[in-house]
Amino acid sequence: ELAFYILKEHLPPMTKIPESALQALRAVADPKSILPEDAWAPHLEEWRGRWPGETPLVLAPGSTEELSRIMAAAYAHGVAVVPQGGNTGLVGGGAAKGEVIITTKRLRKVRDVSPEGFTMTLEAGITLQEAQQEAEKADRLFPLSIGAEGTANIGGVLSTNAGGVHVLRYGNARDLALGLEVVLPDGRIWEGLNALRKNNTGYDLKHLFIGGEGTLGIITAAVLKLYPRPKDHVTAFLAVPSPEHAVKLLSMAQDRSGGQLGSFELMNAGTVDLVLEHFPDLPRPVKERAPWYVLMEFASGQKGILAQVAGGILENAFEEGLVSDGTIATSEAQARALWTIRHNASEAMKNDPSPCVKCDVSVPIASIPAFLRRADETVHGMEPGARIIAFGHMGDGNIHYDILGPKDGPHDAWRARMTDFEHSIHDVVVEFGGSISAEHGIGQLKRDELAERKSPVEMDLMRAIKHAIDPKGLMNPGKLLG
Ligand code: FAD
Numbered sequence: 467e468l469a470f471y472i473l474k475e476h477l478p479p480m481t482k483i484p485e486s487a488l489q490a491l492r493a494v495a496d497p498k499s500i501l502p503e504d505a506w507a508p509h510l511e512e513w514r515g516r517w518p519g520e521t522p523l524v525l526a527p528g529s530t531e532e533l534s535r536i537m538a539a540a541y542a543h544g545v546a547v548v549p550q551g552g553n554t555g556l557v558g559g560g561a562a563k564g565e566v567i568i569t570t571k572r573l574r575k576v577r578d579v580s581p582e583g584f585t586m587t588l589e590a591g592i593t594l595q596e597a598q599q600e601a602e603k604a605d606r607l608f609p610l611s612i613g614a615e616g617t618a619n620i621g622g623v624l625s626t627n628a629g630g631v632h633v634l635r636y637g638n639a640r641d642l643a644l645g646l647e648v649v650l651p652d653g654r655i656w657e658g659l660n661a662l663r664k665n666n667t668g669y670d671l672k673h674l675f676i677g678g679e680g681t682l683g684i685i686t687a688a689v690l691k692l693y694p695r696p697k698d699h700v701t702a703f704l705a706v707p708s709p710e711h712a713v714k715l716l717s718m719a720q721d722r723s724g725g726q727l728g729s730f731e732l733m734n735a736g737t738v739d740l741v742l743e744h745f746p747d748l749p750r751p752v753k754e755r756a757p758w759y760v761l762m763e764f765a766s767g768q769k770g771i772l773a774q775v776a777g778g779i780l781e782n783a784f785e786e787g788l789v790s791d792g793t794i795a796t797s798e799a800q801a802r803a804l805w806t807i808r809h810n811a812s813e814a815m816k817n818d819p820s821p822c823v824k825c826d827v828s829v830p831i832a833s834i835p836a837f838l839r840r841a842d843e844t845v846h847g848m849e850p851g852a853r854i855i856a857f858g859h860m861g862d863g864n865i866h867y868d869i870l871g872p873k874d875g876p877h878d879a880w881r882a883r884m885t886d887f888e889h890s891i892h893d894v895v896v897e898f899g900g901s902i903s904a905e906h907g908i909g910q911l912k913r914d915e916l917a918e919r920k921s922p923v924e925m926d927l928m929r930a931i932k933h934a935i936d937p938k939g940l941m942n943p944g945k946l947l948g
Contacts, residue, residue, distance in 0.1 A: 481564060487543035488523050491566060494535040499527045499572065509567050513554050513614075514816075514824075517561035517910060521548075528572045530647060530655060530686040537684070538653025540566065546940045549680035551622025552593065554614035556824065557909030559626070559679045559945050570621045573686055579604050584692040585644060585661045590621025590685050597690070606692035609636040613809045621685045627677035629905035631729045631808075634861035635765075636693065638905065639676060645689035646672045651682075651936040661689045674931060679907050680942040682935045696728070696765035700776035701801035704783075704792035705756030709835035709860075712760050715788045716831070716861060719762065722779050726772065728765040730861035731808050732834075734758055737857040740870075741807050744814040748807055752791045760789075760860070761808050763801075811857050811866070820871035820880060822855075823887045829900035831863045837898045841867055844890050849883070864904040867891055892919070908946045917948065 492500055501509075501524040510519035527533040540547055546565040553560050573589040580586065581604040588597055594615035601608035610623060612630035622628075624646070629638040636642065645660040658672055675685055706712045712732050719727045735757050742748060751759065766772040776794075783789040795801035815822045829837045838856060845852050851872030858865040869887050871880030892902045892915060908916050917925060925947075932939075932947055 483522055483545055483564070483566065484543075487545050488566070490539045490543050491523065491525065491536055491545060494532075494539050495525055496528055496532055499525050499532060499536075501526055501569075506567075508553065509550060509569060510562070511553075512558060512561050514556060514558075517558040519562045519567070520564050521562045521567045522564070524567045524569065526569045526572045530573070530649060533568070533573075533649045533684060533686060534653045534655050536568065536653075537649050537651060540940060541652040541938065544938060544940065546943050548942050549621070549625070549684045551590065551619040551625070552614065552617040553622075554618045555622065555626055555909060556826070556906045557903075557911040559907055559909030559942070560622075561910065563944065565943065568684060570619065570684070570686070573621070575687075576600055577687060579606075580661070581606055581692070583661060585689050586692060587645075587659060587661075587687060587689045588620050589687045590624075591619050593617060593619050594623055601692050602695070604692070605695055607695045608642070608690060608692055610639060610642055613812055620688055620690075624676050624685050624688055625678060625680050626907045627905070629859060629862065629864065631731065631859060633859060633864075634730055635725070635728045640673065642691050643672060643676060643688050644691060646675055646685055647687040648675050648683040648685050651938070651941045655686075656683070659687060659689055674935070677907070679909060679946050681932060681946045682941060694767050696767055697769045698766045698772045699728075699801060700764045700772050701795040701804055702760075702762050702776070702780060702792055703751040703795075703804045703807070704760045704762065704780075704789045705752045705754070706758045706760050706789055707756075707787070708758060709838050711788045712758060712860060713832060713835060714786075715760060715762075715783050718783065718788070719764075719779050722782075723764055723775055726764045726766050726775060727762065727861070729761070729763040729859075731761040731858065732758065732860035732865070733761070733808065733811070733857040734854065736853055737811050737855050738807060740818065740853075740855060741810045741814045744817045745806075745810050748810070749803055751793055751804060751807055754791060756790060761804060808857070811855065815855060815868060815870065818870055820853075820873070820875065820877055821884060823869040823884045823891075824906075825867040825869075825888060825891045825895075825902075826864070826904050826906040827867055827891070827895045827900055827902060828862065828864045828904035829895060829898040831860070833898045833900075834860060834863065834865065837894065837900070838865070838867075840894045840897070841891055844894055845869055845887065848887065848890065852887075859905075862904070863900075889915070910945060913944070913946060913948050916946070 570590040573591040577587040853870040
């Protein structure tokens with residue numbers, strides 16, 4: 467009974483929205499919210515340059531109430547909309563194909579910061595970096611951290627359930643939100659901005675919108691969790707002989723650090739080589755080139771004890787042969803430089819002339835070495851010259867398994883084969899009981915694969931939820947569910 471398809475109810479892509487309907491939206495918007503055409507460019511390009519956008523109108527409402535009026539008008543006139551935050555998403559979720567773009571960039575109020583309650587309430591258009599700074603001003607930590615944090619915003623990171631480098635200790639965006647305010651497709655406002663840590667009153671609706679990629683409504687504000695600020699850090703960049711050794715090191719560090727391990731990132735030699743090639747000013751992290759590297763960070767709320775704890779773990783790791791070489795940062799600046807190597811991986815791939823197959827996948831942590839072996843065999847069986855850039859948040863079982871074409875091209879022939887590579891890697895992921903999207907989401911990139919890989923029951927339930935909240939299929943059509 468649930469197996470209906472909302473697809474046919476969607477506004478077909480590129481259907482021209484009548485001028486009268488656009489006028490109805492303009493009529494309820496503040497004139498300041500109607501962006502002039504010469505300001506549209508950043509909203510029509512996305513980070514990977516893969517999905518060029520097209521739109522008849524870009525609106526940037528300045529308040530939840532104004533957005534509510536705009537959405538009510540869109541609903542009444544059957545106008546499809548695409549929400550946008552910082553537009554850094556990597557799966558084409560914010561790209562418009564003729565729909566009206568609604569950007570949250572003018573929703574920028576800090577509504578509340580409560581150091582005693584360990585919460586802050588921010589509007590959707592505040593960037594992730596600004597959110598971290600707001601927390602810092604109150605001597606608190608907002609731990610979500612991703613490479614795009616200077617541009618990605620609170621609405622976007624919640625809508626994609628972003629992960630990043632501190633999930634191991636603090637969880638992903640879903641774990642960091644206590645309450646949401648959302649404008650629904652018909653313009654109603656769901657005021658779910660509570661700061662409760664316990665609230666067992668039925669379905670937890672916020673979790674539909676977190677990770678919903680703008681297909682159910684537009685997040686306008688959120689209550690976020692804060693934590694005590696760590697007072698001490700130890701950051702180490704280590705050479706390890708293999709992913710097996712890295713798994714053992716992770717397990718040892720978890721066992722012995724008393725919950726003080728904050729990040730555990732794995733990188734293959736190809737990743738570090740590529741970053742150093744494109745960013746030659748960065749320091750070589752260890753003397754000799756190694757097949758694999760780990761970047762780990764311990765953090766403690768107490769000063770003075772961490773050096774001993776982390777030092778003991780690292781000493782033991784050297785003795786047991788889990789680590790062959792390493793650099794332990796002796797200053798904040800050195801720690802930042804080590805992190806920059808990791809954070810510049812995506813940028814380095816973007817700078818490479820070859821288009822990149824990007825597989826953001828997760829498998830159980832203990833299966834990572836076997837997964838990597840099978841994936842490498844698969845890729846090199848298909849193209850011996852392919853360059854594998856494998857890195858990621860190993861502590862969360864999340865590997866960014868990316869593949870660049872042979873250095874000398876030809877790039878067009880490589881581009882034509884990208885989907886085949888992606889599918890083959892996803893087959894390996896499924897073999898290991900993994901997920902084809904660990905943290906970037908589905909968007910357009912993995913929409914068709916999602917339908918193939920999820921069970922019919924799960925797809926039916928997701929479509930039923932979509933239909934219940936967005937019966938006209940006007941919210942970000944063609945994304946996530948198709
Ligand atoms: P956008 O790109 O604007 O939008 C993303 C999706 O959310 C779209 O579907 C859009 O329609 C929807 N959306 C946006 N705002 C709203 C809203 N207010 N309400 C409802 N829907 C909305 N991700 C990770 O998880 N971990 C990483 O470590 C990581 N590193 C990255 C590094 C780089 C260099 C880049 C470019 C991206 C990285 N990402 C990472 C991808 C990450 O998902 C996005 O950067 C971020 O979460 C999206 O935020 P945004 O504001 O840019 O959203």
